[in-house]
């Protein structure tokens with residue numbers, strides 16, 4: 001099956017060069033993108049026989065263009081719970097569901113973590129559409145409370161177990177080294193978790209102290225985002241009783 005992509009004109013620190021809308025064959029798209037007139041027009045021109053719109057998660061740079069495209073083409077919209085209104089979404093997808101689109105079949109894989117409802121789509125040929133669960137470069141942002149680091153790390157393992165051949169992320173380039181990329185993502189999170197524990201053992205107790213130790217010479221504009229990522233790790237570690245919270249600070253639970 002032919003896979004093409006169109007990048008939305010929404011570049012930024014979290015969207016990289018912009019949201020990639022994938023076109024499957026001649027009739028389906030995954031993640032139509034932001035409700036940006038130029039982007040909607042570009043999709044309409046590239047897929048004049050659009051029938052199916054699939055969505056990975058609810059974020060504003062992924063889902064909203066489904067509205068205007070549905071209006072233009074009467075296309076069917078498939079999305080997990082909590083994405084757009086029921087008047088736009090025709091079918092709510094769930095883990096394990098098989099959906100027939102273009103001339104192929106896609107399996108829905110629930111991958112909570114980046115958001116609670118996030119799903120990925122996998123073809124029988126091993127093409128994996130990862131939305132924001134895995135990006136073509138850099139790392140995925142996990143913003144609690146909806147973002148959940150423990151769920152996210154389990155989702156990476158689930159994708160790893162499927163041994164995909166290619167990863168088509170919503171941001172950044174398609175990657176042919178799919179399994180190696182997933183391994184890198186898993187390794188990065190485990191390493192970060194270890195760094196958080198190290199920082200706590202070394203006496204850091206607050207998020208800014210931990211951030212200073214772990215992210216040295218970070219652009220000040222990214223300080224808050226970095227601290228939120230660390231908070232996501234702390235929530236996971238606290239749930240696992242590997243750290244304790246007291247008096248507004250954190251300490252490592254007694255280790256064997």
Ligand SMILES: [Zn+2]
Pocket residue numbers: 057059114132
């Ligand atoms: Zn997102």
